[in-house]
Amino acid sequence: MWRRVASVSHLFSHSKSTKFNQQGASTFKIWETFTSESEIPTPSKGSLFVTFVLGGPGSGKGTQCAKIVEAFGFTHVSAGDLLRREIASGSAYGSVILSTIREGKIVPSQVTVELIQKEMESSDNYKFLIDGFPRSEENRKAFEKTIGAEPDVVLFFDCPEQEMVKRVLNRNQGRVDDNIDTIKKRLEIFDELNWPVINYYSQRGKLHKINAVGTVDEIFEKVRPIFAPLSK
Numbered sequence: 001m002w003r004r005v006a007s008v009s010h011l012f013s014h015s016k017s018t019k020f021n022q023q024g025a026s027t028f029k030i031w032e033t034f035t036s037e038s039e040i041p042t043p044s045k046g047s048l049f050v051t052f053v054l055g056g057p058g059s060g061k062g063t064q065c066a067k068i069v070e071a072f073g074f075t076h077v078s079a080g081d082l083l084r085r086e087i088a089s090g091s092a093y094g095s096v097i098l099s100t101i102r103e104g105k106i107v108p109s110q111v112t113v114e115l116i117q118k119e120m121e122s123s124d125n126y127k128f129l130i131d132g133f134p135r136s137e138e139n140r141k142a143f144e145k146t147i148g149a150e151p152d153v154v155l156f157f158d159c160p161e162q163e164m165v166k167r168v169l170n171r172n173q174g175r176v177d178d179n180i181d182t183i184k185k186r187l188e189i190f191d192e193l194n195w196p197v198i199n200y201y202s203q204r205g206k207l208h209k210i211n212a213v214g215t216v217d218e219i220f221e222k223v224r225p226i227f228a229p230l231s232k
């Protein structure tokens with residue numbers, strides 16, 4: 001079990017050498033070329049499987065993650081939720097995290113990666129959805145260095161800005177960053193820092209770009225085939 005080992009990085013480096021992880025990336029590359037499900041072997045249970053979930057604020061990452069969890073049994077690790085939990089817990093980093101989120105900026109990688117690592121270590125699962133991370137190339141490199149792994153799959157929910165702004169302003173979860181001024185800053189930061197990450201995974205053949213306009217169920221029907229080779 002994950003929590004019984006001293007460090008996740010050990011497991012990641014081990015898992016890198018497993019049959020599944022050597023085949024994982026190419027398996028999903030094949031999916032992009034061929035649409036037949038039979039082309040994809042079912043990955044063996046127990047090998048670590050990491051999915052990064054990217055997209056601008058309000059693109060529907062969290063909403064789709066809940067559907068993926070339900071259908072495919074992933075553990076949902078939302079970087080934003082972990083940071084908000086850290087603020088609520090009264091941690092020493094809390095006030096810095098709060099002001100960073102309020103300004104729509106990105107929390108230092110060291111803080112976020114450590115929270116993600118702890119969350120993964122405390123889970124018995126081997127399938128993880130890392131939601132809203134990495135938000136920058138620096139985030140991406142810090143994850144790789146600390147955890148010692150790359151994602152198997154990267155989802156990118158592609159949504160027009162106008163739609164994202166509308167959704168965020170209607171989100172109604174009492175978040176300090178769901179106001180028009182912070183949203184504008186978040187969109188600027190997304191354009192500047194997240195696109196390089198998206199392009200990086202696109203070049204590596206790991207990116208699955210999903211049009212995020214439509215009903216929640218319509219969008220999930222585009223997500224579902226990506227995970228079809230995974231059993232729950």
Ligand SMILES: Nc1ncnc2c1ncn2[C@@H]1O[C@H](COP(=O)(O)OP(=O)(O)O)[C@@H](O)[C@H]1O
Pocket residue numbers: 055056057058059060061062063064167168170171172212213214215216219
């Ligand atoms: N396909 C959709 N159509 C309309 N509203 C949506 C859709 N998906 C999510 N929402 C709503 O938009 C808001 C933002 O969704 P959320 O999943 O929190 O996005 P993100 O995590 O990318 O910021 C939420 O209020 C959610 O209920």
Ligand SMILES: O=c1ccn([C@@H]2O[C@H](COP(=O)(O)OP(=O)(O)O)[C@@H](O)[C@H]2O)c(=O)[nH]1
Pocket residue numbers: 055056057058061062079080081083100101102104105106107108112131132133134135139177186
């Ligand atoms: O890896 C992360 C994830 C989130 N955040 C901060 O937390 C905010 C909210 O992130 P979340 O993913 O919850 O927002 P969403 O995109 O889902 O609206 C971001 O704007 C950032 O300020 C961050 O700094 N690093």
Ligand SMILES: [Mg+2]
Pocket residue numbers: 061062080132
């Ligand atoms: Mg979210």
